[in-house]
Amino acid sequence: AQSVTQPDIHITVSEGASLELRCNYSYGATPYLFWYVQSPGQGLQLLLKYFSGDTLVQGIKGFEAEFKRSQSSFNLRKPSVHWSDAAEYFCAVGSGGGNKLTFGTGTQLKVEL
Amino acid sequence: DTGVSQDPRHKITKRGQNVTFRCDPISEHNRLYWYRQTLGQGPEFLTYFQNEAQLEKSRLLSDRFSAERPKGSFSTLEIQRTEQGDSAMYLCASSQGTSGIFESEQYFGPGTRLTVT
Numbered sequence: 011a012q013s014v015t016q017p018d019i020h021i022t023v024s025e026g027a028s029l030e031l032r033c034n035y036s037y038g039a040t041p042y043l044f045w046y047v048q049s050p051g052q053g054l055q056l057l058l059k060y061f062s063g064d065t066l067v068q069g070i071k072g073f074e075a076e077f078k079r080s081q082s083s084f085n086l087r088k089p090s091v092h093w094s095d096a097a098e099y100f101c102a103v104g105s106g107g108g109n110k111l112t113f114g115t116g117t118q119l120k121v122e123l
Numbered sequence: 124d125t126g127v128s129q130d131p132r133h134k135i136t137k138r139g140q141n142v143t144f145r146c147d148p149i150s151e152h153n154r155l156y157w158y159r160q161t162l163g164q165g166p167e168f169l170t171y172f173q174n175e176a177q178l179e180k181s182r183l184l185s186d187r188f189s190a191e192r193p194k195g196s197f198s199t200l201e202i203q204r205t206e207q208g209d210s211a212m213y214l215c216a217s218s219q220g221t222s223g224i225f226e227s228e229q230y231f232g233p234g235t236r237l238t239v240t
Contacts, residue, residue, distance in 0.1 A: 014165075044228070053127070054166070054214070054231040100165050109154065109220070110179065111229065113165030 012037040012103045016114035023091050024122045031086040031117050033101030042104035043084040044111065045075055049097045057099075060084065071095070096121045125149075127232035129215050135238045136205055143201045144235045148217030155198050156229060157190055158214040159183065166214050172198060205239045212236050 013036045023029055035041055042061055046054040058069025065077040075086045084101060098118050102111040128147045136142050148155050153174050158166035169188070170180045174195035184190075187205075192198040202209055213236075216229040 051233070053233045056228045059228060102165070109171055110156065110168040111158075111166070112168065115163065115165050
């Protein structure tokens, strides 16, 4: 069965600093990988997705992620964090047959001004 | 396109009562998903519909839970004889697709927060 590990429960960065959120997955076949962001009172919003092809994917709000098969990782990055990026971030892997998403436990991002 | 909507947004109920939640997907989407999210956890898959057919159910979905999607439009999730452990955020998502792979993303609604006292 597929699984996702987000090893960092909380991360604090200063506004303007770079950000990297870690995600490791376990899946037997080629994974479909996603990063979602959840703000208080808001639904989950898709930041970016990887299905195939270029292993560096660009998303919304200046985020990018790199798929590394050898490390089973799909880390999320942003070169310069804005205060409005404070939220909870979830990595997810999708299984093709069942169409369901398996999420990690999330990383809570705090941005210091 | 008004997005995925869920009703109610909040529900407080006493243990043993039945509750029903509604999800209205994006109108052209044929797939609809239910997830449950407890505090400090990521969402967990509960069940999935393609049109009106319920194609997969998680083992998390006990006999007290039932989901329907009549006519392939809105969906309801009913919990019978609620327990305190049912307290969670119930999320609905929808997507458009015709085969078994992810052609498109899942769009999530704001969720229904259930508190069982």
